[in-house]
Amino acid sequence: MNRLSFRCAHRFAGGFALDAAFETDAQVTALFGPSGSGKTSILYMIAGLLRPREGAIALGKQIWLDTRRGIDTRPERRRVGFVLQDHLLFPHLSVERNLTYGLRRRRGENSAIEASRVIEVLELGDLLARYPRNLSGGEKQRVALGRSLLSGPQLLLMDEPLAALDAPLKDRVLSYLERVVEEWHVPTIYVSHNASEVRRLAERVIMLERGRVVHSGSADELLLEGYSPSGDWEA
Amino acid sequence: MKLSRAVVIVSTCCLLAAAARADEAPLEGQVLVLSAASTTDAVDALRAAFVKTHPQVTVDAGFAASSALAQQIAAGAPADVYLSANERWADFLDEKGLVARRRDLLSNRLVVVVADDSKLEVKRPADLEQQGIDHVALADPTSVPAGIYARQALAELGLWQDLEAKVVSAADVRQAMQLVVSGAAEAAIVYASDAATSDRVRVAVELDESLSEPIRYPVVLLNRGAERPAAVAFYDYLLSAEAADVFRRYGFLVMADDHPAADAVPVAAAQRWWGLSRDEWLALRLSFQVGLCAVVASLPVAIAAGYVLARWQSRAKWVLELVVNLPLVLPPVVTGLLLLFVFSPKGPIGGALAGTLGIEIVFTWLGAAIASAVVSFPLMVRAIRLAFQAVDPRLEMVARSLGAGRADAFFSVTLPLARSGVLAGCVLAFARSLGEFGATIMVAGNIVGETQTIPLAIFSAGNRPGFEAEVWRLASISIVLAALALVASEWLERRHATREST
Known part of the structure; x- marks a missing residue:
């Protein structure tokens, strides 16, 4: 598994300062912490959509960002799949065209991820002709996941993909996520502030508070340390 | 995609129109x-x-x-x-x-005219001083020949001092006469030849030729x-x-002709209310040609400006905003003056165009199209900018992470999602082009069939006695076109708001 190393510092216009560093080679790594702790900003930096004032990001031997050496790989070259809380499907395209958006833009990389298999695993076959506005919340999230996978990502970034769903739906989509991890082994960074989700998916947990890493370790040891295993962080 | 098809159709029309003009002349x-x-x-x-x-x-x-x-x-x-x-x-x-x-x-003579049904007693020039006459219309006495002559004659008669306060200055002699027809002035001093063209005014006094320099x-x-x-x-x-x-x-x-003038015949203007005269058709066709070309030419620039204004966070944005919006508040005549300076054969761009491509801008329909494009630009950018602002910027980010380059993401996601607003902007700009007057008359003049668009045709007809029917016909067309454009752009923006809200 490729090792992701991250070390960035940035000060936002609102005054919030982020200064975080971590490394991980786990299958699923959770960024865990209260809202406003900087989790989402870290994802944007990894994806190349937010450039930190200073820092370095690398996946294996690929250097994506090194501000000192002036390296900043463009987002479309980093090949990361980004799944956000509010799915962000392209409203003017059918489900099929959404799914193939990234597929059609693969740059000749070999990827084991095939369209037919993604459609099968995520059970998207019946949705292909529909438009995002006619999908339920859970369906949208599955399509968004499929769209990311079909771009042939080296890394999946998930920003609270379940937060907008109600409890029974959460459980179903979570099981789809598990299937994806099992099937394709794409390294995944999973942002959440829900302890039970993190426990179910992640091997490794990085805990953030006010823009800094306060702890990192295996999921079991960290979450048992004083945080309610089923409730949210705030609870 | 609908937008690109529309662009293709419109630009084809423009090319055909331009080609047709080159062929026929x-x-x-x-x-x-x-x-x-x-x-x-x-x-x-x-x-x-x-x-x-x-x-x-x-x-x-x-x-x-x-x-x-x-x-x-x-x-x-x-x-x-x-x-x-x-x-x-x-x-x-x-x-x-x-x-x-x-x-x-x-050569010509000056006459004092009053409205045909006027009850005023004007038998000699000094009668202009009487109480019932508050306004005497002249062509501008500082620069226009008819006005200069009239002023000379009045000065020679010793009346200028007293009458100066009553003088209403018109752009030219036809407009001076029109002020009498419309009742805005009680009397006017115009040429005998102008007085002869209208049966709505009557000649009250003929001024002696010796009063002014020879006309x-x-x-x-x-x-x-x-x-x-x-x-x-x-x-x-x-x-x-x-x-x-x-x-x-x-x-x-x-001149050099001993025969006295034959009896002047008043010109009977086309008084039909239905049907359009040849010149009116030309004005209508030209307005569409100018409007379409203005929209097509400014669309790419307006999309770029609208996008930058919607997405840029920089503090320097206000400079761009100022430049884009300036034509909205600047008097169109000033815009026209600047364009005339830039595009005249002696100006920086006009000179280069004439020298390299042999293209003339000033006093051609191209000049009218450029004037319309500049004046309608702010409206277009405004609509397009609002449309871009309504598109979630994160959609573009997602597209990038899915492998699309910056331009690819723009053309495959942002622009299609903003297309209703872009079209609404085009319709608005087109409508504004149909109404352009001030800048156009500076840059392109008022040449029938070449640069006389609908507003200019209305202006010209308004200065010609007996052309009221033509004025109202053209004015009605303008009102209908403007209303249609507003309805269309409103509908497009509303359609945008209701659809694609997920």
Whole structure:
């Protein structure tokens, strides 16, 4: 598994300062912490959509960002799949065209991820002709996941993909996520502030508070340390 | 995609229109006459007669105050023949070295006119001082020949001091007379030839010729015209006996001609309310041609500006915002003046275009299109910017992370999602182009069939007595087109708001 190393510092216009560093080679790594702790900003930096004032990001031997050496790989070259809380499907395209958006833009990389298999695993076959506005919340999230996978990502970034769903739906989509991890082994960074989700998916947990890493370790040891295993962080 | 198809259709139309113009008028067959407003009807009749015997020639004419025309010619208007209402403005062009040949062609007398149904007793010039007369209309007495002569005559009579406060200054002599017809002024001093064209005014007093310097209409063959056989032929035709008859019919005295003027015939304007005259059709077609080309030309720039304004966070944004919005609040005449400076054959861009591609902008329909494009630009950008702001910027980010480059993401996600707003902006800009007047008249003049769009046609018809029906017909068309455009752009924006809300 490729090792992701991250070390960035940035000060936002609102005054919030982020200064975080971590490394991980786990299958699923959770960024865990209260809202406003900087989790989402870290994802944007990894994806190349937010450039930190200073820092370095690398996946294996690929250097994506090194501000000192002036390296900043463009987002479309980093090949990361980004799944956000509010799915962000392209409203003017059918489900099929959404799914193939990234597929059609693969740059000749070999990827084991095939369209037919993604459609099968995520059970998207019946949705292909529909438009995002006619999908339920859970369906949208599955399509968004499929769209990311079909771009042939080296890394999946998930920003609270379940937060907008109600409890029974959460459980179903979570099981789809598990299937994806099992099937394709794409390294995944999973942002959440829900302890039970993190426990179910992640091997490794990085805990953030006010823009800094306060702890990192295996999921079991960290979450048992004083945080309610089923409730949210705030609870 | 619908948008791109529309763009293709529109640009094809423009190309066809441009090609058609180039085909129907080989360069040597086109003559442009700029002529004093007081000669409008006579010159219109003459050019109609001329093209009947020379079917391969097109004669375009522009009418305004001699002073305005002379300055436009000096600024590079591509005119071949100039008919001035006084010698001074012909001298002015002579000094600039633009004159090939000239000859005094016509003379005229000044008359005091009052409305046909006026109850005022005006028997001699001094009667203008009476109480019932609060406004005396003259063409601008500082620059327009008719006004200058009138002022000289009144000064000679010792009346100028007392009457100066009553003087209403009009752009040209036709407008001065129109002020009497409309009741805005009780009396006007105009040429006998103008008075003869209208049955809505009557001549109250004829002013003695000796009161002002002699009123001479020199006809000028400009250097540009001297190189064109068709222009020389038309110049000679104006000096012919046949033309002299026509001029006399419209109330002029023909120089070096002993015969007294024949009885002037009032011109019967087309009074039909239905159907459009040839000139009106030309104005309508030209308005669409100009509007479409203006929209097509400014669309890419407006999309770029709208996108930058919607997405940029930089503090320098206000500079762009200022530049984009300036034409919205600037007097259109000022916009026109700046464009005239830039695009005239002596200006920085106009000179380069004329030198390299042989394209003339000033006083052509291209000039009208550029004026419309600049003036309607802020409206277009505004609509497009709002449309971009309504598109979630994170959609573009997702597209990037899925492998799309910056431009790819813009064209495959952001632009399609903003297409209703972009179309609404185009419709608005098109409607604004149809209404453009101030900048257009500066840059493109007011030439029938070449640059006379609907508003200019309304303006010209409004200055011609007896053309009320034409004015209202064109005005009605304008109102309908403007209303349709507003409804269309509103509908497009609303459609955008309801659809695709997920």
